[in-house]
Amino acid sequence: MFFAVFLVSVVAGIGGAILGLGGGIIIVPVLTLLLGIPIRFAIGASIVAVIATSGASASAYIRDRLTNLRIGIALEVVTTLGALLGAVIAGRVSPRWLYVIFGLLLAYSAIALLGRLKIELPGEVPYDPLARRLGFSGEYYDQALGRRVPYTATGVIPAAAMMIVAGISSGLLGIGSGLFKVLAMDVGMRLPMKVSTSTSNFMVGVTAAASAGVYFSRGDIHPAIAAPIALGVLAGARAGTRMMEHMRNTTIRKLFIPVLAIVAASMILRGLSVR
Amino acid sequence: MRDRRGEPRAPGGDPDEAGLRPVVAALLRYGVLASAVAMLVGLLMLLIQVGPGAFVSMPRIRAPEATDLTSLRAVLRDLLPPEPEAVMEAGVLMLIATPVVTVGASAVAFALERDWLYVVLSGSVFAVLILGFVLGRSIALRGG
Numbered sequence: 001m002f003f004a005v006f007l008v009s010v011v012a013g014i015g016g017a018i019l020g021l022g023g024g025i026i027i028v029p030v031l032t033l034l035l036g037i038p039i040r041f042a043i044g045a046s047i048v049a050v051i052a053t054s055g056a057s058a059s060a061y062i063r064d065r066l067t068n069l070r071i072g073i074a075l076e077v078v079t080t081l082g083a084l085l086g087a088v089i090a091g092r093v094s095p096r097w098l099y100v101i102f103g104l105l106l107a108y109s110a111i112a113l114l115g116r117l118k119i120e121l122p123g124e125v126p127y128d129p130l131a132r133r134l135g136f137s138g139e140y141y142d143q144a145l146g147r148r149v150p151y152t153a154t155g156v157i158p159a160a161a162m163m164i165v166a167g168i169s170s171g172l173l174g175i176g177s178g179l180f181k182v183l184a185m186d187v188g189m190r191l192p193m194k195v196s197t198s199t200s201n202f203m204v205g206v207t208a209a210a211s212a213g214v215y216f217s218r219g220d221i222h223p224a225i226a227a228p229i230a231l232g233v234l235a236g237a238r239a240g241t242r243m244m245e246h247m248r249n250t251t252i253r254k255l256f257i258p259v260l261a262i263v264a265a266s267m268i269l270r271g272l273s274v275r
Numbered sequence: 276m277r278d279r280r281g282e283p284r285a286p287g288g289d290p291d292e293a294g295l296r297p298v299v300a301a302l303l304r305y306g307v308l309a310s311a312v313a314m315l316v317g318l319l320m321l322l323i324q325v326g327p328g329a330f331v332s333m334p335r336i337r338a339p340e341a342t343d344l345t346s347l348r349a350v351l352r353d354l355l356p357p358e359p360e361a362v363m364e365a366g367v368l369m370l371i372a373t374p375v376v377t378v379g380a381s382a383v384a385f386a387l388e389r390d391w392l393y394v395v396l397s398g399s400v401f402a403v404l405i406l407g408f409v410l411g412r413s414i415a416l417r418g419g
Contacts, residue, residue, distance in 0.1 A: 006359045051374060053374050055374065057300075059300050059303035060300075062303070063300040069299060073400060074393075077403075078280075080403040082405055084406065134392070206375075206378060207405070209371055211407060212371045212407075213407050214411035217346070218345065219342045221367060223360045224360065224363070226363075226367050227366060234311055
C-alpha cells in the first residue's frame with residue numbers, strides 16, 4: 001500500500017513538473033477511488049502534494065531562468081484573490097454547475113490548443129501596453145532548440161480574467177488551478193509553452209498555500225497520508241524538471257492536450273451526474 | 276539598464292530579476308529540502324517504533340478520523356518528546372510555509388531593487404496568503 005501510494009506520487013510529480021500542474025488531478029482520484037481514503041484527507045494530501053511539486057520544480061526552473069517571476073507574482077494577485085473567493089463561497093453555491101461550466105471552458109480550450117499544436121515559439125505578438133508597464137518580457141535558453149529565446153507577453157487582461165477562474169477553481173473544487181494557468185499564459189498571453197508551464201509551476205504552490213490554512217485547521221492534512229505522498233512527489237518532480245528542459249515546446253503541448261481533455265470530460269461528467 | 280517606467284529594456288537584458296532569482300530559488304530549494312528531511316525522519320521513527328508493519332497498512336486511514344494536529348501549538352507539543360506523526364506534520368507545515376516565505380522575501384528583494392510596483396504586487400499576494408491562514412482558522416473553527 002505504502003509503495004503503491006509512493007509510486008503514484010512519483011508519477012504525479014513527473015507529470016506535474018513537465019506540464020506546469022500540481023498533480024492533484026492524479027492524487028485525488030487515486031486516493032479516493034483506488035485506496036478508499038475519505039475525500040477530505042485526499043484533498044488535504046493533494047494540497048500538500050501541489051506545494052511539494054511546485055517547490056521542487058520551480059526552484060530548478062527559476063535557477064534556469066525558465067520561470068518568469070514578475071509574471072508569476074503579478075498574476076498571483078488575482079489568482080490568490082480568486083482562491084480566497086472560491087473558499088469563501090464554497091458551501092454556499094452548489095459546485096455542480098461550476099464543474100460543468102469549468103469543464104466546458106477546458107474542453108473549449110483543448111480545441112483552441114489543437115490549432116496551436118505545431119507552433120514551437122510564438123514569434124512576434126501584438127503590442128500590449130499593460131504587458132510593457134508590468135515588465136512582462138524576458139529571455140530563456142532553450143536546451144531543445146539550442147538557442148536563446150526572447151519573448152514578450154500580450155493580452156494581459158484576458159489572461160488575468162482566466163487567472164481569477166483558475167483561483168476560484170482551485171479554492172472551490174480543489175483542482176484545475178494549473179490547467180487554467182498554463183492556458184492563460186499560452187493561449188492568452190502567448191508566451192513560449194515552457195515559460196507558461198514553468199511559471200505555472202511556481203504559481204500553483206502559492207495558490208495552494210492560500211487555501212492550505214483551511215485544510216490544516218480542519219485536521220484534513222493527515223501526516224500519515226500527506227508525508228509519503230509529498231516525498232514521492234518531490235522525487236518525481238526532480239526527475240520531471242530534467243526531462244522537461246530537454247523537451248520541445250510542441251512536445252509539451254502534445255502531452256498537455258490529452259490531460260486537458262480528460263480533466264474536462266471528468267469535470268463535465270461529475271457536474272452532470274446525479275448525486 | 277534598469278527600467279522602472281516602462282522604457283524599452285536593453286535588448287537581451289533579463290528584466291532585472293538578477294537579485295531576485297537566486298533568493299527565490301534558494302528559499303524554495305532549502306524549504307523543500309528541510310521539510311523532506313523532517314518527513315523522512317518521521318517515517319523512519321515510525322519504522323523503528325512500530326516496525327515494517329506500519330508501512331504495509333499505510334496509509335491506514337479507513338476510519339475517517341481527523342488528525343488532532345490542527346495548530347502550530349499542537350504540533351510543537353507533540354515534538355517534545357518527538358512523536359513520529361508530529362515530526363512528519365512539522366515537515367508538512369514547513370512545506371506549506373515555503374511559498375509564503377518566498378513571496379514575502381520577494382517583496383523585500385523588489386524593495387532592494389526599488390521596484391515599487393512589484394513591492395506592492397508581491398506585498399498584496401503575501402497579505403492575501405496571511406489572510407488565507409487567518410480566515411482558514413476561523414472558517415475551520417466555525418465548523419465550515
